[in-house]
Amino acid sequence: MNATKYHAENDTASIQPGSRWGQVYRTLEGQGIAVAGGRASSVGVGGFILGGGISYYTGKRGLVCDSVVRFEVVLANGDVVLADKENHSDLFVALKGGSSNFGIVTRFDLETFPSTAIWGGIVMYPKVVGPQMINVLSAFTANIGEDPASSSIVAWLYLPTVKDTLIMATYENNEGVINAPAFKEYLAVQPQISSTLRVTNWTSITEELGDPGGLDKSWFTLTFKNDVRVMRKAVELHEALVEEMKATTGEEGFSTICMLQPLPAVTSRLAEGNGGNVLGLERLEENAILFLASMGVVDPEFAPLGMKKAQDWVGAVEAYAKSLDADIEYLFLNYAHGSQSPLRSYGSENVAKMKKVATKYDPDRVFQTLLPGGFKISQVDEATVIRDEL
Numbered sequence: 001m002n003a004t005k006y007h008a009e010n011d012t013a014s015i016q017p018g019s020r021w022g023q024v025y026r027t028l029e030g031q032g033i034a035v036a037g038g039r040a041s042s043v044g045v046g047g048f049i050l051g052g053g054i055s056y057y058t059g060k061r062g063l064v065c066d067s068v069v070r071f072e073v074v075l076a077n078g079d080v081v082l083a084d085k086e087n088h089s090d091l092f093v094a095l096k097g098g099s100s101n102f103g104i105v106t107r108f109d110l111e112t113f114p115s116t117a118i119w120g121g122i123v124m125y126p127k128v129v130g131p132q133m134i135n136v137l138s139a140f141t142a143n144i145g146e147d148p149a150s151s152s153i154v155a156w157l158y159l160p161t162v163k164d165t166l167i168m169a170t171y172e173n174n175e176g177v178i179n180a181p182a183f184k185e186y187l188a189v190q191p192q193i194s195s196t197l198r199v200t201n202w203t204s205i206t207e208e209l210g211d212p213g214g215l216d217k218s219w220f221t222l223t224f225k226n227d228v229r230v231m232r233k234a235v236e237l238h239e240a241l242v243e244e245m246k247a248t249t250g251e252e253g254f255s256t257i258c259m260l261q262p263l264p265a266v267t268s269r270l271a272e273g274n275g276g277n278v279l280g281l282e283r284l285e286e287n288a289i290l291f292l293a294s295m296g297v298v299d300p301e302f303a304p305l306g307m308k309k310a311q312d313w314v315g316a317v318e319a320y321a322k323s324l325d326a327d328i329e330y331l332f333l334n335y336a337h338g339s340q341s342p343l344r345s346y347g348s349e350n351v352a353k354m355k356k357v358a359t360k361y362d363p364d365r366v367f368q369t370l371l372p373g374g375f376k377i378s379q380v381d382e383a384t385v386i387r388d389e390l
């Protein structure tokens with residue numbers, strides 16, 4: 001089930017969940033149409049949207065789940081329902097962030113808009129520019145509201161092929177503006193190792209941001225305030241981790257990612273117009289930083305050790321952010337590790353809402369007990385969430 005169909009009469013596209021974003025862009029771009037979707041072509045549509053979904057349009061249009069106008073869902077009893085603002089509106093809202101807890105989505109109807117040229121690409125830097133990049137990322141994050149069409153990601157990557165850490169930055173302007181003023185400070189950072197910045201289309205941009213694959217990887221996430229001290233700590237601890245891993249697996253035995261990107265506070269306001277979601281992002285008072293930590297090992301024998309080291313690294317960053325009162329409770333489901341609890345991080349009101357919807361649409365708990373993997377709402381203890389919030 002991987003078809004994409006554009007409906008000119010109501011500016012939507014029906015996308016089937018077995019599709020990857022690359023297929024969606026290739027289909028729509030040929031018709032001059034765009035949707036907000038994944039930033040890497042290889043990523044699947046289903047899990048991405050149900051976990052929230054950050055796109056190159058997030059500053060302007062909010063999260064991708066809030067671009068959904070209708071879900072077609074197969075419920076546990078086999079009924080097929082359409083959930084939108086008017087019909088099954090509780091299910092419609094819960095699916096936006098609540099992942100696989102309520103049914104199997106068999107169609108996403110997403111808002112469309114005319115596609116334009118895109119300016120962007122990947123710039124690689126040596127790690128020596130790290131402190132400067134953190135300052136620039138922080139200023140960029142603070143000022144997203146001034147140019148919501150521009151977005152960026154900055155990541156410290158330990159690459160076994162290079163045997164060193166390099167910095168990868170992605171810059172994109174979704175209106176095709178070349179060197180938009182928002183990127184002035186980024187573009188002044190020198191030296192650059194390489195740059196692919198150009199005017200192009202989504203198919204090309206999203207094919208560039210791939211997952212090298214091949215390694216046994218663990219991902220973890222945190223959200224914190226736009227505070228350069230926490231970002232410096234995350235990078236400093238990453239470098240220490242790299243040295244430890246080199247001594248353990250050898251220089252070619254692992255890879256890591258220490259990724260920082262803005263999470264615009266405007267997303268919850270943008271969500272309201274489409275019925276809202278369960279992410280609890282209205283708690284963001286200012287633009288925040290989303291942190292993704294990843295560890296991959298070549299030899300699966302080292303996987304438990306690599307995971308433990310990554311977990312300790314993330315725990316230390318979290319403790320440091322807490323010590324500065326710079327931590328934010330929200331965990332982005334799409335980047336979260338199985339040991340983390342993103343659903344819990346949405347707050348007690350949303351946990352209660354998701355539990356109610358799960359009980360209503362799946363009274364026999366089929367998706368809580370028979371569907372393997374994913375984050376289960378039944379495993380979130382509501383009483384603990386409320387106690388922690390008090």
Ligand SMILES: Cc1cc2nc3c(=O)[nH]c(=O)nc-3n(C[C@H](O)[C@H](O)[C@H](O)COP(=O)(O)OP(=O)(O)OC[C@H]3O[C@@H](n4cnc5c(N)ncnc54)[C@H](O)[C@@H]3O)c2cc1C
Pocket residue numbers: 017038039040042043044045046047048049050051052053054055099100103104105106209210211334335373374375
């Ligand atoms: C290279 C790369 C780039 C990425 N870039 C981004 C990015 O730009 N923005 C972002 O937000 N995330 C990004 N991600 C993270 C990505 O969103 C998650 O990995 C997400 O889980 C991918 O969805 P999937 O359908 O491919 O995954 P799956 O592992 O298939 O699904 C994830 C979860 O969703 C459930 N699920 C999937 N489809 C359905 C359905 N139809 N109905 C009900 N439940 C379903 C599954 O049961 C599972 O629990 C990226 C990941 C990678 C590897």
